[in-house]
Amino acid sequence: MDEQHLIGLAGAGDTEALLLLSKRYVPVAQKLQRQYFIRSYDTDDWKQEALITMHRAAQQYDHRQASSFGAFYRLLLSNRIIDLIRRTQAQKRQPAQELLSLDYEDAMVLEELVGPEQLAIDILYIHEVIKRFVIECSYFENQVFAALLNGLTPQGIALKLQLELAPVLNAIDRCRRKLRALLFA
Secondary structure, rough: HHHHHHHHHOOOOOHHHHHHHHOHHHHHHHHHHHHOOOOOOHHHHHHHHHHHHHHHHHHHHHOOOOOOHHHHHHHHHHHHHHHHHHHHHHHHHOOOHHHHHHHHOHHHHHHHHHOOOOHHHHHHHHHHHHHHHHHHHOOOHHHHHHHHHHOHHHHHHHHOOOHHHHHHHHHHHHHHHHHHHOOOO
């Protein structure tokens, strides 16, 4: 079957024609898959995007234009991939879930943090980690951490403690490292 006829059938919704046409252009999709990385996309996701784009290309392709179908398909697929990458980058900047304040003396916050389905031992573990964290931190780090928990920005903390911004940022970084080390030990 010639390619123009196959494109017409695929564009009209013929599944078999779409799959045949898609098989012909697998190397194009594979090359783009090697060129680009989309976080959390596996091979099946790539195949699905390639097939959806193939259908769209078959519907929109005009053989009277100067470009070949392969070039048109490659352009549509690479544009789709770039859109997906942009979308994952935009989602990366947003928090995955609602943020909670970590008031280490408030058991209710800890229960919200771990959820009701977690065992009581998990809550006790977090209590112990936070107690060790407070002991491991210096007086200054505890001041900075408490101010962060109260919603102050690093600039606000520097103003409140009458310090330059750099020592506050360094203390925040040390607190993060210490808490991470205790949580994942």
